[in-house]
Amino acid sequence: MKPAQENLLDDSSGPIELPPSTGAKISVVGDGKGVVPELDVWLVSVADVHLPCAAGVDHLLDAFYVELLGMQRLDGNKQSTELAHIFRTDNFCLILEIMDRPVEHERIRPTMIGLPSVPQLERKLIEREINFERVTNLTRGQDYLLIMDPAGNYVGVVHHQPL
Numbered sequence: 001m002k003p004a005q006e007n008l009l010d011d012s013s014g015p016i017e018l019p020p021s022t023g024a025k026i027s028v029v030g031d032g033k034g035v036v037p038e039l040d041v042w043l044v045s046v047a048d049v050h051l052p053c054a055a056g057v058d059h060l061l062d063a064f065y066v067e068l069l070g071m072q073r074l075d076g077n078k079q080s081t082e083l084a085h086i087f088r089t090d091n092f093c094l095i096l097e098i099m100d101r102p103v104e105h106e107r108i109r110p111t112m113i114g115l116p117s118v119p120q121l122e123r124k125l126i127e128r129e130i131n132f133e134r135v136t137n138l139t140r141g142q143d144y145l146l147i148m149d150p151a152g153n154y155v156g157v158v159h160h161q162p163l
Contacts, residue, residue, distance in 0.1 A: 114160025
């Protein structure tokens, strides 16, 4: 038999010393208390989505993703915002990677986004005179609005009701 080990939680040995910081910066999302506010917009995906983006369309992206679709823009440090625009949804992030060369879109399949009120978005698109296409499938509930974002990526918007 092994001898009984001493109590590992005994703090009589003094304070625990931590190694020096590596300098990594941690961004806190939300109100700084670890609570992330829920958003009414979802990415229909299993992970973060990365899309290409040309430089110089920052204000257009904010108007499209934040004001129109209701995503939250994540502001990181200056270096990360020079490399990508990051928009948070309720479940994942949409990361638009800034390219310094002409953007070639390798795929034409839309990035699907879920909203609780597609008719409300349709009214906003008409008011702002943004072109969109209503795509109707044979299966009920598979209809969506097809829009092109300011970076030239296709976005499909479907009805999504959170559980």
